[in-house]
Structures are given as structure tokens and as C-alpha cells.
Amino acid sequence: ETGVTQSPTHLIKTRGQQVTLRCSSQSGHNTVSWYQQALGQGPQFIFQYYREEENGRGNFPPRFSGLQFPNYSSELNVNALELDDSALYLCASQMVGVPDTQYFGPGTRLTVL
Amino acid sequence: KNEVEQSPQNLTAQEGEFITINCSYSVGISALHWLQQHPGGGIVSLFMLSSGKKKHGRLIATINIQEKHSSLHITASHPRDSAVYICAVRPGGGADGLTFGKGTHLIIQP
Numbered sequence: 001e002t003g004v005t006q007s008p009t010h011l012i013k014t015r016g017q018q019v020t021l022r023c024s025s026q027s028g029h030n031t032v033s034w035y036q037q038a039l040g041q042g043p044q045f046i047f048q049y050y051r052e053e054e055n056g057r058g059n060f061p062p063r064f065s066g067l068q069f070p071n072y073s074s075e076l077n078v079n080a081l082e083l084d085d086s087a088l089y090l091c092a093s094q095m096v097g098v099p100d101t102q103y104f105g106p107g108t109r110l111t112v113l
Numbered sequence: 114k115n116e117v118e119q120s121p122q123n124l125t126a127q128e129g130e131f132i133t134i135n136c137s138y139s140v141g142i143s144a145l146h147w148l149q150q151h152p153g154g155g156i157v158s159l160f161m162l163s164s165g166k167k168k169h170g171r172l173i174a175t176i177n178i179q180e181k182h183s184s185l186h187i188t189a190s191h192p193r194d195s196a197v198y199i200c201a202v203r204p205g206g207g208a209d210g211l212t213f214g215k216g217t218h219l220i221i222q223p
Contacts, residue, residue, distance in 0.1 A: 002157075033210050033211070035210070035211075035213075037154075040215075041215055042117075042199055042201075042213030042214050042215045042216055043156075043199075043201075043211075043213045044213070045210030045211060045212065046210075047210070048210050056210055058210055088154050090154070090156060092156075092211075101158065101161055102146065102148075102158050102161075102211070103158070104148075104155070104156035104157070104158065106153075106154055106155045107154035107155065107156075109154065
């Protein structure tokens with residue numbers, strides 16, 4: 001058990017819709033990163049939040065946005081969904097004082113039709 | 114651009130065999146991770162390395178910083194080791210997230 005949960009487990013949306021995915025970490029996990037994993041590929045870095053501010057971003061368009069909350073939960077929002085957004089979305093949190101140890105959630109499988 | 118290459122992409126072996134999975138990367142890094150992913154998506158962190166060698170049970174991970182290369186070894190492999198093994202690196206500088214390889218799909222047959 002990593003102590004990181006994600007919801008929902010699976011989600012089906014249609015092109016053009018908006019989606020919000022959620023991640024909940026344990027107390028003390030003050031850094032959260034979000035990754036997109038297409039089928040058969042390694043995860044791709046979307047962005048990272050530290051103390052509720054975005055402090056790193058991968059090569060993803062602005063329609064991918066996020067929030068981090070004081071209770072160690074976070075959200076990934078995707079607007080104007082495209083078919084290629086179909087993927088497994090993973091969040092990973094990092095504990096204060098444990099350098100670079102990543103605790104991954106189980107992921108949310110998003111299908112865009 | 115940081116590239117992470119893993120080999121082999123697919124590996125099928127018999128129970129008990131010694132397994133080696135390789136990872137090469139192209140830029141300076143602050144850390145390298147070996148991760149295990151089972152069907153359905155869950156990722157478990159196996160090792161985080163910045164130098165040398167680490168051992169946990171039947172798993173051994175090594176890294177050569179000068180050669181930008183790391184290996185993951187599994188001794189006395191077992192069918193429950195069947196999974197995708199992923200190498201990921203954090204470029205020096207820290208806030209860019211991990212860069213992942215595509216993974217090695219390992220199947221251990223009884």
C-alpha cells in the first residue's frame with residue numbers, strides 16, 4: 001500500500017467534454033506529480049505541484065491544468081477532450097524529508113470516445 | 114532532450130533463471146528509479162539510485178553514472194515476478210518530473 005488513492009478508477013467521456021481526476025495522498029506528501037500513460041508506452045510527465053503551486057511542467061497543452069489542496073489532495077483537469085487523451089493517468093506523491101521516493105496511485109483509466 | 118532506453122522490450126524466461134534488464138539514458142540525472150507495473154496499472158517503486166548498487170531480497174539494481182547505464186537483476190526468478198519493469202530518471206535540477214523508459218515486459222514461466 002502506497003497510501004495514495006485515485007478516483008475514479010475508470011471513466012468514459014466523449015470528445016470535447018471536460019474531466020476532473022482526483023488524487024489523495026497521505027499527510028506530509030507535499031509534492032504531487034501527474035503522468036499520462038498511453039497504452040504500451042511509459043508514463044509521460046504532465047506537471048508537478050509543490051505546496052499548492054505548479055513548479056514543473058512537461059510538454060502538455062494548457063487545457064491540462066491542476067490544483068493541489070492543503071489536505072494533500074490534488075486534481076487534474078482536462079478540457080476539450082481529444083481521442084488521444086485516452087490513457088491511464090497516474091499521480092505520484094513525495095514525502096517531506098524522503099528525497100525522491102515516489103509513491104504512485106493506482107491510476108485512472110480514461111477513455112475518450 | 115532526455116531519452117531513456119530499455120532493453121529488452123520483452124523477455125520470457127523459465128522459473129529460476131537469472132534476469133537482467135538494462136536502462137541507458139542520455140543526460141545528467143539526480144536519481145534513477147526502477148519501478149514495477151502489474152496489469153491494471155498499479156506502479157510500485159522498487160529502487161531509487163543515485164550511485165552504486167542496492168539489493169532488496171532477490172532484486173539487485175546497479176548504476177554507472179559515468180556510462181549513464183543501470184541494470185536491474187532478478188535472481189531465482191519466479192512467476193510472480195512477471196510484470197512490466199520500468200526505468201525512470203529525474204534530470205539534474207529536480208522539478209521536471211521523471212522521464213520514463215517504455216518498460217520491459219517480463220514473463221516468467223513455471
